[in-house]
Amino acid sequence: MASFNLMVLPGDGIGPEVTAEAVKVLGAVEKRFGHEFALKEDLFGGAAIDAYGTSARQETLDAAKRADAVLFGAVGGPKWDDPSGSPERRPEWGLLQIRKQLGLFANLRPVKIHPLMADSSTIKREVLDGTDMVVIRELTGGLYFGEPKRRWSDGDGRKAVDTMFYSEEEVRRILQVGFDLARQRRKKLTSVDKMNVLETGRLWREIAVEMGRQHPDIELDHLLVDACAMHLIRRPADFDVIVTENTFGDILTDEASMLAGSMGMLPSASLGARRPDGTGLGLYEPIHGSAPDIAGQGKANPLAAILSAAMLLRLSLGLTAEADAVERAVDEALAAGWRTADIARPGEQVVDTTRMGDEIAGRLA
Numbered sequence: 001m002a003s004f005n006l007m008v009l010p011g012d013g014i015g016p017e018v019t020a021e022a023v024k025v026l027g028a029v030e031k032r033f034g035h036e037f038a039l040k041e042d043l044f045g046g047a048a049i050d051a052y053g054t055s056a057r058q059e060t061l062d063a064a065k066r067a068d069a070v071l072f073g074a075v076g077g078p079k080w081d082d083p084s085g086s087p088e089r090r091p092e093w094g095l096l097q098i099r100k101q102l103g104l105f106a107n108l109r110p111v112k113i114h115p116l117m118a119d120s121s122t123i124k125r126e127v128l129d130g131t132d133m134v135v136i137r138e139l140t141g142g143l144y145f146g147e148p149k150r151r152w153s154d155g156d157g158r159k160a161v162d163t164m165f166y167s168e169e170e171v172r173r174i175l176q177v178g179f180d181l182a183r184q185r186r187k188k189l190t191s192v193d194k195m196n197v198l199e200t201g202r203l204w205r206e207i208a209v210e211m212g213r214q215h216p217d218i219e220l221d222h223l224l225v226d227a228c229a230m231h232l233i234r235r236p237a238d239f240d241v242i243v244t245e246n247t248f249g250d251i252l253t254d255e256a257s258m259l260a261g262s263m264g265m266l267p268s269a270s271l272g273a274r275r276p277d278g279t280g281l282g283l284y285e286p287i288h289g290s291a292p293d294i295a296g297q298g299k300a301n302p303l304a305a306i307l308s309a310a311m312l313l314r315l316s317l318g319l320t321a322e323a324d325a326v327e328r329a330v331d332e333a334l335a336a337g338w339r340t341a342d343i344a345r346p347g348e349q350v351v352d353t354t355r356m357g358d359e360i361a362g363r364l365a
């Protein structure tokens with residue numbers, strides 16, 4: 001029996017719908033395993049802009065820092081899309097703030113093709129067979145944060161600059177996440193860079209090679225990002241752990257997620273510094289956005305949010321058996337034929353968001 005403080009930020013659109021089901025499942029875990037999860041819920045993103053004029057209040061961010069983990073839904077929607085508004089009135093600003101203030105530098109996206117789901121992917125089943133990988137993206141450095149970053153005009157017209165900057169320490173700590181994770185899995189790490197063109201790429205490759213020598217138990221290989229984009233859809237089952245910098249990771253994680261067919265199935269974790277036992281603060285969210293096109297209709301698939309809660313149990317709370325039980329409950333519900341609209345094939349019976357959540361929670365009881 002253990003007690004934990006969890007911050008819950010459901011956000012906008014389908015965020016609150018899918019997060020409610022993840023919270024329901026955490027409640028079932030509490031009962032079954034005798035733990036106590038003290039939940040603190042707050043507005044975030046567009047909902048917080050409407051209520052407080054900012055997508056992330058400092059008191060919300062401070063409470064998140066004090067929590068053991070953050071369960072996050074999704075933010076954004078057409079109502080808050082005005083690009084001319086001040087930064088804090090944009091939902092994504094809140095997301096960048098929480099990552100930055102909580103020191104969440106590693107984004108993990110597992111992509112595992114459930115055999116029953118292989119036909120919902122646009123990739124052929126025989127190519128997908130056996131796909132089980134984690135893509136790790138550096139989250140707080142590189143092109144999205146480097147300075148100078150600005151726009152200006154001169155006699156030749158409008159101009160803009162972004163800067164890709166990485167320090168050795170930033171590269172080492174994200175590669176270390178890759179080596180550690182590979183060791184818990186099939187011991188294969190693919191480091192992705194653009195060393196043929198970018199100076200940051202050459203630094204990345206140099207450090208990866210050095211660290212590879214210090215981790216002889218891990219089979220390390222290197223791919224240029226363009227080649228990696230190709231191999232991901234040609235031979236996805238060959239990958240175990242992929243690690244890459246921020247911008248490349250942004251693109252490759254979306255590409256990898258489409259192997260699985262629906263956005264509604266894939267969880268993610270954003271992690272900061274780890275304790276010696278491997279646990280530590282993290283933010284857990286489905287990879288999908290707020291899906292305004294289906295919000296409020298009970299159509300959202302809650303499995304990505306529920307599997308994000310499983311990652312939270314494992315990676316922040318160290319509750320491995322509990323995380324396994326949630327993942328097993330999801331597998332069992334799928335095997336029993338339960339489908340939300342996004343993953344149903346013609347003729348299959350479709351259930352709504354709440355019913356899918358009930359099916360998972362019920363299997364944990």
Ligand code: NAD
Pocket residue numbers: 014018073074075076077078095263264265285287288289290291292293294299300301302304342
């Ligand atoms: P989206 O992921 O919200 O939706 C893309 C498509 O997938 C839509 O057709 C949607 O209905 C479907 N979909 C997504 N999640 C689903 C689920 N759980 N079950 C069933 N179907 C699902 O991406 P988008 O439409 O490009 O973006 C919508 C809003 O979300 C935008 O404002 C965007 O900025 C925001 N967004 C937020 C995050 C985040 O909070 N981390 C991530 C991506 C997009």
